[in-house]
Amino acid sequence: xxxxxxxxxxxxxxxxxxxxxxxxxxxxxxxxxxxxxxxxxxxxxxxxxxxxxxxxxxxxxxxxxxxxxxxxxxxxxxxxxxxxxxxxxxxxxxxxxxxxxxxxxxxxxxxxxxxxxxxxxxxxxxxxxxxxxxxxxxxxxxxxxxxxxxxxxxxxxxxxxxxxxxxxxxxxxxxxxxxxxxxxxxxxxxxxxxxxxxxxxx
Numbered sequence: 001x002x003x004x005x006x007x008x009x010x011x012x013x014x015x016x017x018x019x020x021x022x023x024x025x026x027x028x029x030x031x032x033x034x035x036x037x038x039x040x041x042x043x044x045x046x047x048x049x050x051x052x053x054x055x056x057x058x059x060x061x062x063x064x065x066x067x068x069x070x071x072x073x074x075x076x077x078x079x080x081x082x083x084x085x086x087x088x089x090x091x092x093x094x095x096x097x098x099x100x101x102x103x104x105x106x107x108x109x110x111x112x113x114x115x116x117x118x119x120x121x122x123x124x125x126x127x128x129x130x131x132x133x134x135x136x137x138x139x140x141x142x143x144x145x146x147x148x149x150x151x152x153x154x155x156x157x158x159x160x161x162x163x164x165x166x167x168x169x170x171x172x173x174x175x176x177x178x179x180x181x182x183x184x185x186x187x188x189x190x191x192x193x194x195x196x197x198x199x200x201x202x
Contacts, residue, residue, distance in 0.1 A: 001104055001165060006173055009166030015103045018075045018166070019044050023129075026072040027159075029065045029109065036064075042071065042159075043125050049105065049159040050121050060111045060155045069109045069159060075101030078193035084185035086177040094178075099170050099193050106163040112156035119147075121156055170196045 009015060019025075019042075027038045038059055042049040049071060058064050077100035085094045112118070123139050130136035139147060170193065171179050179201050186194035 001102070001167060003165065003167055004173075007167050007169045009101075009103075009168045011166075012164065014168075015164050015166040016044060018101055018103050019049075019073045019105070020128075022073050022075050025049070026074075027059075027109075028070040028072065029059065031064045031066055040157075041125060043121070043128060045124070047161055049107070049161060050156070051125070051158075052118055052121060052154040052156050055153050055155050057155075059109075060113075060157060065109050067108075068106050068162070071105040071107070071159060073103040073105070075103070076192050076196065077101070078186065078191055080171070080182065080193075081185075084178075084182040085174070086181035087175065099197070101168045101170070101196065102166070104165040105159070105161045107159040107161045110158045110160070112158055114156065115151055118151055118154060118156045122151070122154075168196065168200065170200055172200055176201070 023041045023043065025040060025042045027040050027042075029036050029038075036059070038053065038057065040051045040053060042051040044050075053059050077098060080097045080099050082088050082094035082096055088094045119139075126137065126139055130138070171182055174182070179197055183194045183197050183201075186197070
């Protein structure tokens with residue numbers, strides 16, 4: 001990932017927060033047929049990314065993954081119009097861009113074909129995403145025989161994270177006047193990018 005210094009995010013807690021807030025990751029692996037990408041919700045726990053894939057997915061089978069995998073988490077993103085910059089009225093030397101936040105994580109993929117582990121992982125993943133709902137659903141709400149059948153159709157995966165790279169491209173390269181005017185423009189339309197820019201204002 002191209003990463004100018006002013007866009008680098010080195011705070012591990014910030015990166016972990018993005019990974020938890022945007023858990024649907026793109027898992028990129030290399031194998032016999034070249035690069036492969038899977039979109040998988042992953043739960044971060046104790047420095048490990050845990051999830052599951054369909055048993056029909058060849059990702060988990062022997063020889064399908066060579067070396068490390070790359071896991072990409074995409075945070076909030078926004079189109080940035082030149083009309084939001086204060087300097088547009090001064091000299092017009094402005095162009096559109098895209099602001100975004102992202103985290104890349106590397107590690108080795110481990111397959112866990114263990115019903116007890118998979119059941120615990122599913123319960124933890126479900127609890128994390130149901131907690132804020134008015135009537136949270138739990139795995140135990142479904143008939144046990146149905147859940148047993150569903151569990152048999154998936155395989156667990158775990159990636160121990162060995163390296164993290166974070167990029168917060170949120171207008172740090174703009175002068176203070178443009179940052180302020182952009183925050184106002186984005187806030188007026190309820191775009192969360194306004195707060196991300198404010199947090200890293202010059």
